[in-house]
Amino acid sequence: MSASAHSRAQKWFLRYQHVFVFAAPVAFVAAVFFTAPTGPSDPGMDYWLEFWWLFPAFLLGATIVNTVGISGSALFVPFLIFVFPLFANPLEPETLVKVGLISEAFGLSSSSVAFIQYGLVDRRLALTLVGGSIPFVVGGALLSFIIPEPVFHALLGLALLAAASLLFKTNLDHGESSDADANAATDGGASSADLPDDSGKLGPAGVETAADGTVTRVDREGDDYTYTRGGYLRRAANYSIGGTFQGLAGFGIGELGLISMLGTKVPVRVAIGTNHIVVALTAILASLVHVFGGGVVGGHSLSLASTPWNMVVFTVPATVTGGQIAPYVSNALSTRTIKRFVAMLFGVIATALFLMALGLG
Numbered sequence: 001m002s003a004s005a006h007s008r009a010q011k012w013f014l015r016y017q018h019v020f021v022f023a024a025p026v027a028f029v030a031a032v033f034f035t036a037p038t039g040p041s042d043p044g045m046d047y048w049l050e051f052w053w054l055f056p057a058f059l060l061g062a063t064i065v066n067t068v069g070i071s072g073s074a075l076f077v078p079f080l081i082f083v084f085p086l087f088a089n090p091l092e093p094e095t096l097v098k099v100g101l102i103s104e105a106f107g108l109s110s111s112s113v114a115f116i117q118y119g120l121v122d123r124r125l126a127l128t129l130v131g132g133s134i135p136f137v138v139g140g141a142l143l144s145f146i147i148p149e150p151v152f153h154a155l156l157g158l159a160l161l162a163a164a165s166l167l168f169k170t171n172l173d174h175g176e177s178s179d180a181d182a183n184a185a186t187d188g189g190a191s192s193a194d195l196p197d198d199s200g201k202l203g204p205a206g207v208e209t210a211a212d213g214t215v216t217r218v219d220r221e222g223d224d225y226t227y228t229r230g231g232y233l234r235r236a237a238n239y240s241i242g243g244t245f246q247g248l249a250g251f252g253i254g255e256l257g258l259i260s261m262l263g264t265k266v267p268v269r270v271a272i273g274t275n276h277i278v279v280a281l282t283a284i285l286a287s288l289v290h291v292f293g294g295g296v297v298g299g300h301s302l303s304l305a306s307t308p309w310n311m312v313v314f315t316v317p318a319t320v321t322g323g324q325i326a327p328y329v330s331n332a333l334s335t336r337t338i339k340r341f342v343a344m345l346f347g348v349i350a351t352a353l354f355l356m357a358l359g360l361g
Helices: 003-015 017-035 054-068 073-086 093-118 123-143 149-169 232-249 253-263 268-297 309-332 335-357
Strands: 206-209 214-218 224-228
Touching (some): 003 017, 017 093, 017 309, 054 073, 054 093, 054 268, 054 335, 073 093, 073 335, 093 268, 093 309, 123 232, 123 253, 123 268, 149 232, 149 253, 224 268, 232 253, 232 268, 253 268, 268 309
Antiparallel strands (some): 214 224
16 A cells, blocks of 8 residues: 555544444444343343443543543542442442443543644654563452452552552643743744644644654644653663553553553653553553463453353443543643543542452442
């Protein structure tokens, strides 16, 4: 395929990505309704509508986690452990895993495409981070079969508290304009005539990398961001720890990874968008190891027959919708608001994890 044809195909896909993204959960729900093995042999509408109230809960949760670029399980798992039993019977740990993995897979895919469409994903940086995280994600997932869950939760709670502390101290104002002039570049430097404009992207979006490594990125709204991809060693340390936790407990790389990108002066919205690709790919990898690794080493494994399909028919559409809303919420909020919100969110999640570790969940 020629470069011009590839550019046109990419632009066409991005323009109509909502159609493809929302077609996926529709096809999934239809397949579940007509073919999935269920607990009741002949389920009626009462079975399928039992957990309709999960849709608004997971929609809010998906919008939050995708706006700040962290793993969906960081909210979904504590919600299913602490809030869900207030309205229904508590779920078994393996059921929590299944609902979280299925819902997160759709939500992360949706938000990743949405952030790519918005022009806020540095794919070169994302693929480098994913490549370096793979052995740690796999190792963490394999360790999950032999390390007690309370230890996972306690360690991750400590990591999130440390991340919250770092986030409060991190300056998120880099790469943004304090100039009230709407025509000024967001970094206060380049004029619009000097900014990249890729014909394969929507709006004025584009990206250029100078000979000295400086990246100039423009999103679809015309806001521009200037940064470098330097600081690989610093990010590698955070992503190795986060990758291990991602394998152990299903989340961690998004939270610690976001801190590392902000600490190396990647603009906050680019960091959030790029982190989505990292979280999505490592979550899929961790899920595969959890699904197939348990059968190999004698640990837990997932069974389709025991999956609560009447839950996921609502959680999947909710997470997909939240993933599409997230880029607009991220673009509308100030970085200071995002910083404070993420830090407080980390504190809440850490508290929940400590409670889980103490057996109070």
